[in-house]
Amino acid sequence: MPVISAELVHADPSLAVEELQRRLLAGQTLLSDTPDHLLEVVAVLESYGEVLDAYSINLIYQAEKQFLNPVPIFKYLDGDLSLAKIWRHLNHDRINFEYAEYCQKAMFWHGTGGMDAYLDSPDFAANCRAIIKAKSRRDPLLALLNPLFPQFLPELIRSAATTHALGQFWRVMSDLFLDLARAERDGAVRMIPQVVDFIMDGLVAAAANPIRYGVEIAGQHFWVLPPEANLTFLVDVAVPYVEAVFLRGMPFLGTVSFNAQAQQISPDQAQFAYGALYADPLPSMGAGIPPSLLMQDMYRHLPASLHQWYRERTRGEGDVRVKICMSFQKAMFCVTNAAINGTMPHSLQATDAAQQSANSAYALAWATRLAAGRTDCLAA
Amino acid sequence: MLLSGLLLIPFVGTFVLLLWPTGASPQRLRLVTIVILLAQLALSLVVVGVFDPAAAGMQLQEHHSWVPGIGLDYALGVDGLSLPLVLINAALTLVAAVITRDIDKRPRIYFAMLLLISGAVNGAFLAENLLLFFLFYELELIPLWLLISVWGGVNRAYAATKFLIFTAISGMLILGAFLGLALLTGTVDFSLTPVLSDRLAMGGQLLLLGALLIGFGIKIPLVPFHNWLPDAHTQASTPVSVILAGVLLKLGTYGLLRFGLQLFPEAWARLAPALAIWAAISVLYGSLAAIAQTDMKRMVAFSSVGHMGYVLLAAAAGTPVALLGAVFQMVSHGLISALLFLLVGIVYRKTGTRDLHVLHGLLNPEKGLPLTGSLMIVAVMASAGLPGMAGFISEFLVFRGSIGIFPVATLLSMVGSGLTAVYFLLLVNRAFFGRLAVTPPSGDSLIDARLDVRLAPVAPRETLPAIALAAAVVLLGLVPASLGRLSEVATTAMATVASTVAALSLGVV
Numbered sequence: 109m110p111v112i113s114a115e116l117v118h119a120d121p122s123l124a125v126e127e128l129q130r131r132l133l134a135g136q137t138l139l140s141d142t143p144d145h146l147l148e149v150v151a152v153l154e155s156y157g158e159v160l161d162a163y164s165i166n167l168i169y170q171a172e173k174q175f176l177n178p179v180p181i182f183k184y185l186d187g188d189l190s191l192a193k194i195w196r197h198l199n200h201d202r203i204n205f206e207y208a209e210y211c212q213k214a215m216f217w218h219g220t221g222g223m224d225a226y227l228d229s230p231d232f233a234a235n236c237r238a239i240i241k242a243k244s245r246r247d248p249l250l251a252l253l254n255p256l257f258p259q260f261l262p263e264l265i266r267s268a269a270t271t272h273a274l275g276q277f278w279r280v281m282s283d284l285f286l287d288l289a290r291a292e293r294d295g296a297v298r299m300i301p302q303v304v305d306f307i308m309d310g311l312v313a314a315a316a317n318p319i320r321y322g323v324e325i326a327g328q329h330f331w332v333l334p335p336e337a338n339l340t341f342l343v344d345v346a347v348p349y350v351e352a353v354f355l356r357g358m359p360f361l362g363t364v365s366f367n368a369q370a371q372q373i374s375p376d377q378a379q380f381a382y383g384a385l386y387a388d389p390l391p392s393m394g395a396g397i398p399p400s401l402l403m404q405d406m407y408r409h410l411p412a413s414l415h416q417w418y419r420e421r422t423r424g425e426g427d428v429r430v431k432i433c434m435s436f437q438k439a440m441f442c443v444t445n446a447a448i449n450g451t452m453p454h455s456l457q458a459t460d461a462a463q464q465s466a467n468s469a470y471a472l473a474w475a476t477r478l479a480a481g482r483t484d485c486l487a488a
Numbered sequence: 489m490l491l492s493g494l495l496l497i498p499f500v501g502t503f504v505l506l507l508w509p510t511g512a513s514p515q516r517l518r519l520v521t522i523v524i525l526l527a528q529l530a531l532s533l534v535v536v537g538v539f540d541p542a543a544a545g546m547q548l549q550e551h552h553s554w555v556p557g558i559g560l561d562y563a564l565g566v567d568g569l570s571l572p573l574v575l576i577n578a579a580l581t582l583v584a585a586v587i588t589r590d591i592d593k594r595p596r597i598y599f600a601m602l603l604l605i606s607g608a609v610n611g612a613f614l615a616e617n618l619l620l621f622f623l624f625y626e627l628e629l630i631p632l633w634l635l636i637s638v639w640g641g642v643n644r645a646y647a648a649t650k651f652l653i654f655t656a657i658s659g660m661l662i663l664g665a666f667l668g669l670a671l672l673t674g675t676v677d678f679s680l681t682p683v684l685s686d687r688l689a690m691g692g693q694l695l696l697l698g699a700l701l702i703g704f705g706i707k708i709p710l711v712p713f714h715n716w717l718p719d720a721h722t723q724a725s726t727p728v729s730v731i732l733a734g735v736l737l738k739l740g741t742y743g744l745l746r747f748g749l750q751l752f753p754e755a756w757a758r759l760a761p762a763l764a765i766w767a768a769i770s771v772l773y774g775s776l777a778a779i780a781q782t783d784m785k786r787m788v789a790f791s792s793v794g795h796m797g798y799v800l801l802a803a804a805a806g807t808p809v810a811l812l813g814a815v816f817q818m819v820s821h822g823l824i825s826a827l828l829f830l831l832v833g834i835v836y837r838k839t840g841t842r843d844l845h846v847l848h849g850l851l852n853p854e855k856g857l858p859l860t861g862s863l864m865i866v867a868v869m870a871s872a873g874l875p876g877m878a879g880f881i882s883e884f885l886v887f888r889g890s891i892g893i894f895p896v897a898t899l900l901s902m903v904g905s906g907l908t909a910v911y912f913l914l915l916v917n918r919a920f921f922g923r924l925a926v927t928p929p930s931g932d933s934l935i936d937a938r939l940d941v942r943l944a945p946v947a948p949r950e951t952l953p954a955i956a957l958a959a960a961v962v963l964l965g966l967v968p969a970s971l972g973r974l975s976e977v978a979t980t981a982m983a984t985v986a987s988t989v990a991a992l993s994l995g996v997v
Binding site: 388390422423426427428429432 | 749849854855923942945986
């Protein structure tokens with residue numbers, strides 16, 4: 109066997125469950141606090157914020173303006189059907205809205221949280237009937253489709269509801285990440301713990317925001333997600349989003365094939381680990397949501413400081429998308445970190461043994477799930 | 489004087505480099521070498537320009553008596569058989585010089601040896617006198633031995649010595665055959681005239697041809713004389729491998745056609761069925777051995793053993809189409825194997841290994857060697873004989889020309905062509921597909937995915953020669969007439985003479 113140069117392969121610096129749990133309970137950040145990490149996380153979140161802005165606008169546009177359109181050819185154009193826009197789209201001078209849809213599909217398919225429960229409720233079914241009835245009056249295709257496939261249109265409406273909810277979620281996150289970048293420029297954020305706190309504060313502030321979604325059909329307003337459903341930002345959208353996109357993700361994409369019969373895919377959907385925190389930054393077309401689409405988008409909005417930082421490392425521009433993905437994973441660990449801190453059962457300063465034990469169990473559960481992820485990016 | 493120019497340029501270049509002031513930087517010496525080789529290539533193209541493809545026989549002949557007592561004449565000439573080989577010699581030596589980098593020890597000698605080889609090979613291809621051919625054939629041996637033993641890999645001494653012993657025996661057998669010819673015919677005529685039964689009995693012819701077959705069989709190499717080649721390739725540096733596979737092996741096949749088929753057409757016709765079987769065995773053995781290799785370079789080396797067998801098959805069949813196929817195969821194998829070795833060299837330089845158990849996913853677009861991998865796929869497709877590339881034309885011509893004469897041997901050789909796809913797809917699949925890694929995979933995909941591979945990027949100048957070779961391979965595949973035009977008259981004439989003589993000797997006519 110030939111000798112492989114040590115420069116080519118470096119040791120695996122992944123963190124163990126115990127270390128992750130210790131950091132969570134000690135109030136330390138999962139990502140180690142270094143100036144490089146600060147630059148990477150804040151700048152990559154800034155470009156992510158720019159991209160999320162576009163994703164959010166498009167998802168809300170799709171849910172409202174392309175509602176129950178079985179063939180939404182122009183869904184990525186945000187209603188601008190000018191030749192210049194179509195040319196730019198065909199020329200691929202555009203945002204990869206497909207990535208946003210992958211995330212929406214992941215959320216829809218994994219279906220956790222209160223919104224998913226509501227989508228299966230009798231109230232929602234009644235809303236759907238009213239909407240389909242109103243819409244079928246003017247749309248012969250729907251009038252034909254609905255009796256033939258009675259489950260088809262309600263499923264499209266469920267999908268549209270998830271799309272709109274994700275659009276609302278990303279609206280908040282986009283603003284939050286752009287605010288973070290501004291705070292860092294203003295000197296208010298200088299360390300990774302401050303980044304995590306900033307995100308946690310943002311999540312907590314938006315936690316109770318209502319999630320609602322209504323459509324206009326022939327001048328009449330119909331609720332899809334009505335105020336009475338009492339859906340809120342954190343519990344019903346943010347947490348299911350983290351579960352679906354950060355942790356579980358989607359299998360079966362790409363060229364690496366998995367054989368479910370050979371038990372290569374867990375029969376338990378909750379055990380899936382194909383999310384962003386587990387993704388291989390190398391675009392080897394592995395399973396899960398393809399990060400390369402998002403990386404292309406973020407590359408277009410990369411702040412100059414981070415772009416320069418990338419140019420000076422490894423292959424410079426050559427492997428810049430891989431480096432963006434690595435930075436992105438660090439940033440997503442910070443967001444996850446903020447979410448865990450924000451939902452910790454008790455204060456970390458609690459002295460009561462029962463409360464400490466509850467915190468410890470909570471931290472252990474998270475550490476166990478995260479330890480299988482790409483924790484190798486957390487070291488300095 | 490044109491042909492003498494093809495010898496003068498590299499030989500004078502050799503002396504210029506050897507006399508160059510010490511302390512010159514390797515970069516400057518490389519540049520000088522490239523300029524000299526560009527001049528050689530330009531002159532070769534001029535020869536192509538003045539060459540009359542419609543005329544049979546030797547052209548641009550030069551003849552000077554040198555040592556008449558032993559029959560050694562300075563006689564040069566070029567025909568449709570040697571001209572493509574002269575051209576490929578100029579092109580591939582230039583490629584070898586271009587891809588030579590990081591020569592830290594004795595760069596003057598290194599580049600001088602490259603030029604010396606190129607000149608000697610030109611001489612061998614152009615020689616019209618048997619002894620002159622032998623001189624050039626031997627002249628190329630020492631520089632190559634030096635190139636392997638001084639600038640080679642860890643086991644270079646072993647590989648170089650093995651190469652020297654094998655090729656020295658090859659040289660002795662060839663010289664023996666040439667001298668035997670003088671002894672048995674009682675003349676010192678070493679010109680290229682066919683030896684027929686009225687000059688030499690069949691027993692003597694078979695003896696001399698046998699010696700030539702083994703002598704050139706070592707050089708080609710054919711099984712079972714191939715043993716030196718994989719070691720020489722494994723230890724040689726990439727430029728030397730390019731020359732070895734692309735140019736030097738062709739001396740063997742050229743020798744077979746020129747001095748076997750042309751000199752002893754009667755004995756050749758007698759032995760042809762056995763030669764066809766030998767060719768099939770060589771093809772199958774080379775291909776099967778290639779499948780078993782885990783070192784990329786050894787795999788490519790064994791593929792050479794297999795692919796050179798096609799030339800023997802075509803020569804045995806001796807039909808005009810088959811002989812044209814043989815010339816095509818020599819040229820296309822030269823280009824394709826040079827390309828393959830060049831790409832393997834890039835992989836080796838970047839990863840430090842050629843082990844197919846270790847390399848994975850090199851086609852990775854961002855962190856791997858995507859362009860190298862893409863060119864490798866082109867190269868293996870060409871080698872496996874996919875239509876649209878040079879390999880297809882040559883294999884098709886060889887098989888089409890041979891199947892009527894030796895159907896069984898041809899069919900067996902076709903199996904070898906299929907096996908080429910097997911081992912090269914194994915190579916591409918193992919080394920280039922999957923997740924990028926240069927380590928034995930642990931079997932746990934999670935652990936494997938964490939190994940961050942840091943390969944240096946391949947600069948465009950490193951890939952440029954490979955792109956040029958790949959373009960030539962495709963061009964030859966799409967416009968085969970460019971080469972066919974040069975060689976067809978010569979190969980048809982060769983086939984006609986051979987078949988007429990054979991028919992006469994067998995009493996058919």
